[in-house]
Amino acid sequence: MEDLDLAENIETDNIKWPDSKEIILSPRDYELENCAFEDDADTESTVSVNDVEDISPQHLESKVGQLNISSCPVVNVGNQAYYHGDVTIQQYVLSSKDAQKALPSDLKGQVTFIGAVNKEENKNLKNIVSSVKRRHLLFIFIVILVLIGMAVTLILLLPTNEENDEELSSNYTNRLVTRGYWFALPEKDGVTKFEHQPLDIVIVGHTAGSSCSLTTACSSLVRTLQANAFSRQWYDIAYNFLVGGDGYIYEGRGWNKVASHTASYNAISIGVAFIGNFARDVPPKKQLAAFEILLSEGVKLGKINPNYKLFLHKQIRPTDSPGAALSNLLMKCNHWSPNVPLIVKGK
Numbered sequence: 001m002e003d004l005d006l007a008e009n010i011e012t013d014n015i016k017w018p019d020s021k022e023i024i025l026s027p028r029d030y031e032l033e034n035c036a037f038e039d040d041a042d043t044e045s046t047v048s049v050n051d052v053e054d055i056s057p058q059h060l061e062s063k064v065g066q067l068n069i070s071s072c073p074v075v076n077v078g079n080q081a082y083y084h085g086d087v088t089i090q091q092y093v094l095s096s097k098d099a100q101k102a103l104p105s106d107l108k109g110q111v112t113f114i115g116a117v118n119k120e121e122n123k124n125l126k127n128i129v130s131s132v133k134r135r136h137l138l139f140i141f142i143v144i145l146v147l148i149g150m151a152v153t154l155i156l157l158l159p160t161n162e163e164n165d166e167e168l169s170s171n172y173t174n175r176l177v178t179r180g181y182w183f184a185l186p187e188k189d190g191v192t193k194f195e196h197q198p199l200d201i202v203i204v205g206h207t208a209g210s211s212c213s214l215t216t217a218c219s220s221l222v223r224t225l226q227a228n229a230f231s232r233q234w235y236d237i238a239y240n241f242l243v244g245g246d247g248y249i250y251e252g253r254g255w256n257k258v259a260s261h262t263a264s265y266n267a268i269s270i271g272v273a274f275i276g277n278f279a280r281d282v283p284p285k286k287q288l289a290a291f292e293i294l295l296s297e298g299v300k301l302g303k304i305n306p307n308y309k310l311f312l313h314k315q316i317r318p319t320d321s322p323g324a325a326l327s328n329l330l331m332k333c334n335h336w337s338p339n340v341p342l343i344v345k346g347k
Helices: 057-063 097-102 119-157 215-231 285-300 324-330
Strands: 004-011 020-025 029-032 035-039 045-050 067-070 075-082 199-206 241-243 249-251 269-274 304-312
Touching (some): 215 249, 241 285
Parallel strands (some): 241 269
Antiparallel strands (some): 029 035, 241 249
16 A cells, blocks of 8 residues: 545545445554554554545544554545536635625625734834834934025125125225236237326226126136137237226236227227126126226326326227116216217327
């Protein structure tokens, strides 16, 4: 006997037990091929074993007190059912207790609603997740507040180089930003000096580009203007001086050297440029004040004639410089003249 099947063979077509023969089991150990049995009943037990080596559960239940099986590769204890045909398995997934009402009547008593059992656990889990989310949000909020505080502190502590008109010095030397301060490049060979001073003419224009209110920004714009002049094969920046929106005076070619701002008038005039575009907007007061300080210093140094004439760039050249808004202000100056000399000897 290779396999001992302690089972009830059940077939759906019919149920039958094969003919069997009686085997007397004594209360002792014995082996049936590789299967070792031990019957611990106090008396003899009779078990029916058929030709296909099946033992009826009814026989075991009525005849044997206890049967111990060991060293047997294949043992089936209990009923075996053999189904001939298709098998359908129905699965019901319930989302709530109320959903049990939709089940067939024969299944209602066999269902345990897991959601109800774990309801308290789910509630605790939700509370934990909610608590973690709140802590994360609080942490993010604190970090944002710290970053905002740091940004505000930096803005307040960093120097802006922007002063009120009352705080700016009226002294020319204090207002002057020299070539070395704005990191000018050396001029190229070919720059000449004025032959005669004081000069009778001051010509005013604008750079027609960006404005500036900080010294660092104005210095950067002046360096850009010098680079642009070099790209045109000029010897240096085009103006003698420039005035910035920060209220400071920027040294170009200076008081003693001929600039390159207005053809035919360069050798007999000082060229001054307002940094920015003033077609619509007027310059700030401190920029206009820097312009007045510059001209006063020129007269004081003997570089400009006390009775000098002020001309707009567009009065001499076909341009909009220094812009309509600034032009309207300059034409109100006492030194402004509507009459431009027509014949001028110079560069």
